[in-house]
Amino acid sequence: EVQLVESGGGLVQPGGSLRLSCTASGFTFSNYWMHWVRQAPGKGLVWVSRIKIDGSYTTYADSVKGRFTISRDNAKNTLFLQMNSLRAEDTAIYYCASGDSGYTYYWGQGTLVTVSS
Amino acid sequence: EIVLTQSPGTLSLSPGERVTLSCRASQSITNSYLAWYQQKPGQAPRLVIYAASSRATGIPDRFSGSGSGTDFTLTVSRLEPEDFAVYYCQQYGSSVLTFGGGTKVEIK
Numbered sequence: 001e002v003q004l005v006e007s008g009g010g011l012v013q014p015g016g017s018l019r020l021s022c023t024a025s026g027f028t029f030s031n032y033w034m035h036w037v038r039q040a041p042g043k044g045l046v047w048v049s050r051i052k053i054d055g056s057y058t059t060y061a062d063s064v065k066g067r068f069t070i071s072r073d074n075a076k077n078t079l080f081l082q083m084n085s086l087r088a089e090d091t092a093i094y095y096c097a098s099g100d101s102g103y104t105y106y107w108g109q110g111t112l113v114t115v116s117s
Numbered sequence: 118e119i120v121l122t123q124s125p126g127t128l129s130l131s132p133g134e135r136v137t138l139s140c141r142a143s144q145s146i147t148n149s150y151l152a153w154y155q156q157k158p159g160q161a162p163r164l165v166i167y168a169a170s171s172r173a174t175g176i177p178d179r180f181s182g183s184g185s186g187t188d189f190t191l192t193v194s195r196l197e198p199e200d201f202a203v204y205y206c207q208q209y210g211s212s213v214l215t216f217g218g219g220t221k222v223e224i225k
Contacts, residue, residue, distance in 0.1 A: 035214075037162075045154070045162060045205050047214040059212045062118060095161055102209020103152040105173060107161035 002026040002106045004096050009111030016086050016115070022079040022096030022108055030054075030074040033101050036081050038092035039110070048094070049081065050101070064090075086115045119143055119208050121217035129225040134196050138220045140206035142187040147210030153182055153191045156219075157202045165204070166191060196222070 008020040022034070036048040049060045049070040058070050069082040079096050091114050097104035120143040130136055140151065149169035154162040164173040166182035169189055179194040193200055201224050206217040 037216075044203075044219045045156070045207075045216045047207065047216055050214065059214075061213060061215075097161075099164070100167070100209075102150055102214060103164060103167045103207065105164045107163075109161055 004098065004106055004108035006094060006096050006108045006111035009094065009113045011114045011116065012086055013117050014087060014115055017082070017084045018086065018113060020081040020083065020094055020096075020111060020113070022081075024077045024079070024098065027098070027106070029072075029077040029098070032098040032106075034070075034072060034079045035097045035099070035104050036070060036079075037095045037097055037104075037107075038090075038113075039095070040089075040092045043092075046092070051079070052101070083113070086113075088115050091115045118213045119146065119211055119215050121206050121208060121215055123204075123206060123217035123220045125220060126218070127221045127223060129223050130196055131225045132196050132198055136193045136196060136222060138191045138204055138206075138222075140184075140189045140191070140217050142189075142208060145186045146189075146208045149185045149189075150208060150210035151182075151184070151189050152207045152209065154205045154207065155200075155202045156205065162205065193222075198224075 003025045035050040051070045067085045071080045093110035095110045098106045122141045151169045153166040156162040170182045203219045203221045205219045
């Protein structure tokens with residue numbers, strides 16, 4: 001069974017940092033692109049970032065570029081999102097998802113990040 | 118970045134009805150790289166359609182997608198109770214991916 005389990009969310013003050021992790025199982029992690037997508041409470045989906053199969057290529061939404069860094073460890077079947085200079089508007093459920101370079105077909109259940117003083 | 122506008126925001130329909138959802142892009146989407154997702158309350162999204170018209174694995178054939186350029190549609194030929202949800206379009210034709218704001222299909 002395919003599983004993606006996010007962790008690392010929580011409450012952080014504005015300007016702070018947080019590192020999210022996503023552990024994959026049930027499929028060959030190193031064969032898939034990985035994405036982060038977020039959703040503010042009661043709002044729509046917002047794509048955040050993606051990383052190529054071997055980690056050699058990454059892209060970001062304009063709203064997080066320069067503040068967030070996506071990375072992966074294929075040996076440990078784990079995806080990461082390092083989030084710096086956090087703002088209130090970064091408050092959301094963060095989902096990791098696997099799939100193609102553009103679309104995704106496996107999703108985790110998400111981890112909540114709350115940015116507040 | 119490419120902005121996707123979905124309309125209408127909410128649709129109130131009955132089971133058995135046909136529904137067509139619209140997704141309009143601010144610029145042409147390369148190679149019709151457009152996907153549709155379904156999301157139910159408290160759940161992660163589920164891929165329905167990719168490449169504008171290809172059904173994802175396990176998606177029933179009452180779902181169909183069409184379109185090219187800047188205008189795309191998702192059609193559900195006969196709504197089943199489990200189809201009531203929020204639907205999002207997403208483009209992946211540019212290096213920065215974007216989602217539309219979503220259309221909620223609710224039971225009338």
